[in-house]
Amino acid sequence: MNLPKERATVLMPVYNAEQYVAEAIESVLNQSFKDFIFLIINDGSSDGTLDIINSFNDSRIKLIQNNQNLGFASSLNKGISLIDTEYIIRMDADDICLQNRFSEQIEYMCTNPEIGLSSSFIKTFGKSESVWTVPLINDEIKALLLFQSPFAHPASIIRTSLLKDNNLGYRTAYPPMEDYDLWYRLKDLTQFGNLSNILLSYRTMGASMSSKNKQSFYTVLKKLHKQLLFDLEIRPTEEELELHFEISRSEQPLSHPLVNYKNWMNKLIEKNNLAGTYPQKALVQLLDQLWIQLFNRVMHKGIGHVATHFVLSKQLNWNNAANYFHYLIRALRGKFNFTGFTMVTLSI
Numbered sequence: 001m002n003l004p005k006e007r008a009t010v011l012m013p014v015y016n017a018e019q020y021v022a023e024a025i026e027s028v029l030n031q032s033f034k035d036f037i038f039l040i041i042n043d044g045s046s047d048g049t050l051d052i053i054n055s056f057n058d059s060r061i062k063l064i065q066n067n068q069n070l071g072f073a074s075s076l077n078k079g080i081s082l083i084d085t086e087y088i089i090r091m092d093a094d095d096i097c098l099q100n101r102f103s104e105q106i107e108y109m110c111t112n113p114e115i116g117l118s119s120s121f122i123k124t125f126g127k128s129e130s131v132w133t134v135p136l137i138n139d140e141i142k143a144l145l146l147f148q149s150p151f152a153h154p155a156s157i158i159r160t161s162l163l164k165d166n167n168l169g170y171r172t173a174y175p176p177m178e179d180y181d182l183w184y185r186l187k188d189l190t191q192f193g194n195l196s197n198i199l200l201s202y203r204t205m206g207a208s209m210s211s212k213n214k215q216s217f218y219t220v221l222k223k224l225h226k227q228l229l230f231d232l233e234i235r236p237t238e239e240e241l242e243l244h245f246e247i248s249r250s251e252q253p254l255s256h257p258l259v260n261y262k263n264w265m266n267k268l269i270e271k272n273n274l275a276g277t278y279p280q281k282a283l284v285q286l287l288d289q290l291w292i293q294l295f296n297r298v299m300h301k302g303i304g305h306v307a308t309h310f311v312l313s314k315q316l317n318w319n320n321a322a323n324y325f326h327y328l329i330r331a332l333r334g335k336f337n338f339t340g341f342t343m344v345t346l347s348i
Helices: 021-029 049-054 072-081 101-111 138-144 160-164 178-186 211-230 238-248 258-275 280-301 303-312 318-332
Strands: 008-014 036-042 061-065 087-090 115-118 120-126 157-159 195-204
Touching: 008 021, 008 072, 008 101, 021 036, 021 049, 036 049, 036 072, 049 061, 072 160, 072 178, 087 101, 087 160, 101 115, 101 120, 101 157, 101 195, 115 178, 138 280, 157 160, 178 211, 211 238, 238 258, 258 280, 258 303, 280 303
Parallel strands: 008 036, 008 087, 036 061, 120 195
Antiparallel strands: 087 157, 115 157
8 A cells, every 4th residue: 555645643752761762763763654753742851861862863753842741641632732644653752663563554544444543462571571462343442441441552543633623632630541531532433443463562661560659550540440430320339349440450359259240240231231331242242251351360269269150150151161171170180279169149
């Protein structure tokens, strides 16, 4: 496909990123698709970031200086206000674009004019190495919005008109999940789609998130979840909000009986069937997947939890059957405890 000149602007806010920003800039400038504007917002950096940016002699780079640190969301909004190309391609100052990223994403958007927002699979490097996947089709993407962001933000591309025609941008109320909040507000305005190709290398830092920062992150996520549930005509109790949060975060320990999670999932299905906020079929399928994940998170606790999961599963699909069979084999070999059976009452 012949891609027209300067159909896209790469938007990259930068703050005190001297250690990695050169590598990020090089990965953008070395793209196979060459004709774009590279808008860098230097958000009041106090280290050597500015000198590194100025060391690049490329006419595609347009540098904007913030006199003071405005923050991530405000810098993004400032950049959006200056963009008049058809597409906005997001980039972070510590990540690396694969060489064909822009050409593949722009071609995808040109081929699918109904899609207003897209991203791709990404691979992590640094502290850990893995592949992060995202759902690919519209209904699955929108269903996942009820629990978490279904896009890789630093690998995203968006139609500029989608934001400007609807006077939308990043809000500062949900840091660092400004993107998740924006995607949700775009849900009813466009179709979504993701690419299964890995188009970005995402840097994971050496230091783990501190307990204080993790708690702050979780507090903001619960706040956003609460707003999403309001749109389902649900005014969640503290326990229901905790159930929803724990379902959405696989690293979180489960602090309630399994029946409570199952009842909450049933309530989500019932409420969405009435409200039509999310694609119903995709939401039911997603909740089935999350229910299977709950099995994997409790099976080490003993056969009582496995039996409870079995009782609560209304139908024995192949995935569940495989999980139960695998568990029983391991239990018979002494890997798990046969303890903890609890009778349950399921709300219908």
